[in-house]
Amino acid sequence: MAEGKKHVYDESKIKTLSSLEHIRLRTGMYIGRIGNGSDHDDGCYILMKEVIDNTIDEFIMGHGKEVQIALEGSVVSVRDFGRGIPLGKVIECVSQINTGAKYNDDVFQFSVGLNGVGTKAVNALSKEFFVRSHRNGEFVEATFKQGRLKKENRGKTTEPDGTFIRFEPDPEIFKNSEFRTEFIEKRLRHYSYLNGGLKLIFNGQTFQSRRGLMDLVLEDLKTDSSEPIYPPLHYTSKTLEFCFTHSNSRYGETFFSFVNGQYTSDGGTHLSAFREGLLKAVNEHAKGKFEGDDVRECMIGAVAIRLKDPVFESQTKNKLGNTEIRSELVNTVREELLHFFNRNKEVADKIIAKVQDTQQLRKELQEVKKLARERAKAITLRIPQLKDCKVHFDKAKDKGRGSMVFITEGQSAAGSIVSCRDVNTQAIFVLKGKPLNVWDLKRDIVYKNDEMYNLMRTLDIEDNLENLRYEKVILATDADVDGLHIRNLLITYFFKFFEQVVHDGHLFVLETPLFRVRDKKETIYCYSEAERDQAAKKIGKNCEITRFKGLGEISPNEFKQFIGKEMRLSQVEYSPKPDSTSVFTFYMGKNTPQRKDYIMENLVVPVED
8 A cells, every 4th residue: 555545543533522422423332222123122212211210210219109101103201290300400410421419329329320321311312302390380491402402491380390301212323213112011010010109101001010029920920821839929128129939830930130120131149149048048948958940940030129339230231240239138038038938837838849849850850861861872972963064162262163053944955055065164953844842841852852852962052051062053944934933943942941042142043035036147136025126126127036935945056155254144132031931922832822813813815916
């Protein structure tokens, strides 16, 4: 490169961004993912949450028992009846970063928004933001556009004290984002469970809870018509609340955890401390040596704590990191549960009986595991369905990155991949047919079913992910109804028994073209009908359009590019058990009448031309 064209790194290249510019340029640092509104953690809901969090903080401190929330199109408005922002600081509180009362323990003892960022980020990321504070018969209001002040006003008012905020996410940042009311309603239900007596009114619908976390646990049991073995055990104090029961119709454990009203989907110190205190109490009362999995199997529960200085492991507050609270919390849970067990011997006996039953099932499973291993060893040392690669993933040594295994259906699809794969990094596992739907089955099915067992052995994930042999596990099924069904069955298999594979981002879906549009000069591969129509228009009337019904119809020469550098992969997104269980139960569970009704109500019949 010529000297004159070199990039010069000097003082002129150093930029200092204002807080407003930084929020708009580095949005993810403040609100996490932007998304499009199809996930409950997408940015538009985080903006809404930040504003509502402030109203909840007012309620926690004893001011205002009602919050009115409205959504019209993409415009959100929130009105609380708390103390109202001090009139002399209204503009600063919604526009100047690191400004707020949350740093003052006398005003806010248990707040989620301790960093002075929340409302400022909402303002900066809004097309238009309006705030009005009512206080002692006076008000101050201000209008902002993209975080910049446009107008302010003050005067007298007869309205009760409190704060009103209206905003619209900026479409320049939140492209194609749309609010889904079911996500908003779920968050509001959580707020109501955690703040007994608080009334939340959303577009005319009221959310209010009298029994706190017990209402949450009972509602979750309803999602798959589970029956509790005993009435939920419920404890509440100023700083700690927990509630749990066991069910006979669940697999694994389902726990909701909260800090200062914030749902911590990844748990953290409070959840692990609760689990430890629970285990200690059960073992002490039963004079036994049960394992944590024995105690928590089939358990549905929730734990909520209030902290003065919560430390979260990310800006979006999904996991609590305060380690100093652990020992005190463990002891509190242990002592309170022991008191309960001593006062309620009948319930305690039911809990111990359930734990003993689970322990026995675990021992039986160990026998099944042993038999499965011996059977597999007797047949062959190799897995017949696996065509392995040379390089394998080793997380501990940070080796084998880029290694992958394609899970395919049938020999024809596998044949296309085998003949054009990279033998160093690309392995293939061939399914013999449709795998089992395992959603309502227990763990022993993994050992009793050859295909399920061989897939687990291929990945080497029986106990944990420490020995995962491939960095990417790729579902490569046909793009027809059967292929999509097989894909869903496999996703169910991983979510049910090997959740960590999804959680750690190892599970993917291979996107392959649906159409080939070509003439003698040009070939275009299309992944949707819209792409097909665009390609046909580009090539012209002499184009030939081929619809690929399965992977086996794509020739090896063509297929090579689809699993090469241009490979299109969609990562299977993880959702915590409390959020995903109801979805899997509806679509994969034994609820045929409800699913049939849903299909009949939503069936779209194509109209003949």
